[in-house]
Amino acid sequence: MGTLVIRWTEQRDIEKILEIEKLSFQSPWDITTFQSILSDEECYNISAVYDGQVAGYCFAQIMRKMVHLLNLAVHPDFQQKGIGRALVNEIISFARLSNKSYVFLEVRKSNSIAQALYASMGFTHVFSWRRYYSDTGEDASIMAKKIE
Numbered sequence: 001m002g003t004l005v006i007r008w009t010e011q012r013d014i015e016k017i018l019e020i021e022k023l024s025f026q027s028p029w030d031i032t033t034f035q036s037i038l039s040d041e042e043c044y045n046i047s048a049v050y051d052g053q054v055a056g057y058c059f060a061q062i063m064r065k066m067v068h069l070l071n072l073a074v075h076p077d078f079q080q081k082g083i084g085r086a087l088v089n090e091i092i093s094f095a096r097l098s099n100k101s102y103v104f105l106e107v108r109k110s111n112s113i114a115q116a117l118y119a120s121m122g123f124t125h126v127f128s129w130r131r132y133y134s135d136t137g138e139d140a141s142i143m144a145k146k147i148e
Contacts, residue, residue: 002051004083006090009038009045009057016054017047024073027135034059037070044094048074048083058087060094060103067095069105084114088121095147104144106132118143 009017014034021028037043037059044067048056056074060067069091074083095103106129107114115125123143132140 002081004055004081004086005049006046006086007049009047009059011038013047013054013057014038017057020054020056020073020075021071023076027133029071037061043070044091046087046090048078048087050078050081050083053078055081056083056087058091060091062098062100065101067091067098067100067103069103072105084117085121088117092121092145092147100147102144102146104142106140106142108133109139109141115141115143118145121145 014031017034018028018031021034038045040061042062044060044062046058047054048058050056054075055078056072058072059070061070069088072084072087074087092103103123104126105118105123107118109128123145126142126144129140129142131137
């Protein structure tokens with residue numbers, strides 16, 4: 001197994017993040033969205049570096065008593081190595097250290113792999129948001145984890 005480092009996302013990571021984003025989502029975020037969130041002081045943005053390569057990322061927004069996980073992806077070549085779990089664990093740790101009560105996220109109803117990961121980490125389905133995704137009209141499952 002290789003070496004995994006979770007660190008702050010840096011400007012130099014954006015090119016690789018955009019590549020991962022396009023490989024991961026049918027309606028990927030654009031560079032403007034990433035640049036905006038990267039410069040937002042209310043966001044907590046981390047990258048997973050596996051054997052020296054950016055292999056995944058997670059962007060989250062800090063709210064009053066919650067952390068909103070906005071976007072998470074792992075490059076297909078690096079999946080099944082625990083990178084997604086490590087990124088989510090880092091967000092949970094950040095929420096705990098910041099005295100937040102919850103971490104929450106939206107996930108496509110069809111994304112059973114992501115839902116299973118989140119459920120295995122203590123996230124529960126809170127409600128469904130009908131036709132949340134504008135590209136397909138797909139419903140979103142809103143999942144949350146209470147921070148103890």
